[in-house]
Amino acid sequence: MSSPISDLSPKAQAIAKYIDNLSDNKIEVPMLPDVANQVLALSNDPDSDAAQLAKLIQSDQALAGHVMRIANSAAYTPNASMVSLQQAVARLGLSLITEIALAASLNTKIFKAPTYENRINEIWDHALCTAFWGKEVARVAKKNVEAAFLCGLLHSIGKPVILQTIFDYSEWHDVSISLDEVGVIESAYHVKYGEVVVRKWKMPAIVQESVHYYADYQNAQSNRDQAMVTNGAAKLAQAMLSGEEAAIDTALQD
Structure with a gap:
């Protein structure tokens, strides 16, 4: 055959x-985007916190925009919009925001x-x-x-x-x-x-x-x-x- x-x-x-x-x-x-590398490192660090993740995401303007757009989608926040990354992390949790950031940074570009x-x-x-x-x-x-x-x-x-x-x-x-x-x-x-x-x-x-x-x-x-x-x-x-x-x-x- x-x-x-x-x-x-x-x-x-x-x-x-x-x-x-x-x-x-x-x-x-292709090189793993630096911000994705850092997000992974933070996710594996038991001492990391929401403030560190928010600061990291904010260092990449395009990524910050993607994360906030997804976090404010109907799937996650059907009743009220969020205006800051800190608020998004507090409401959705460190784990979920980490996943959103990874998905947004490992995009087709x-x-x-x-x-x-x-x-x-x-x-x-x-x-x-x-x-x-x-x-x-x-x-x-x-x-x-x-x-x-x-x-x-x-x-x-x-x-x-x-x-x-x-x-x-x-x-x-x-x-x-x-x-x-x-x-x-x-x-x-x-x-x-x-x-x-x-x-x-x-x-x-x-x-x-x-x-x-x-x-x-x-x-x-x-x-x-x-x-x-x-x-x-x-x-x-x-x-x-x-x-x-x-x-x-x-x-x-x-």
Whole structure:
């Protein structure tokens, strides 16, 4: 039986071979935004407080605007608007504001592949939904709720890196392939690339393992529960975004 890669056009196969053969140290990983790094550090510091987080977010004007917009959305504050970050942290809590800040700082602007901008936005929407569903699945299953958000947010981080690599290769060699072929390559290699990203970003071991095994949780060496939570959350996110009742039923059965 032929593999999806072997069914691609010669140009797409050449791109797939290039992506497959890139060593880890040659994979172009975007820099983790400094503010995201600092937010992560604060979230892991038991001595940190709301004032420190508010001050950090305020140091990045664009991030502060994103956080306040999300915090004032109907999902979080349906009855009254908030006018300051300190107020937002006090009302919503340090943990939730940290998650909002991480999601806002790890946005699609760290990837620059204009041809695939719409696809990157789709990936990001799904990742964000997976992050929030992850918390709900973990809560119901009595698993690690705190880790579930970050694992869900980063579970598919290899996909935009693949798209960036395809875009760069296509520019260098003046070739183009169909979006369907791009999808096959993205699906085949995103886990490998995602592992490289979270390792180079020095994410916690539970996140690295979840990225590696979320689609193959039966073979997880440790943190299998988190890989399972992320897998379920990704299916629920996909079902929700599709809007199809049958997809939701299937996800719930899984």
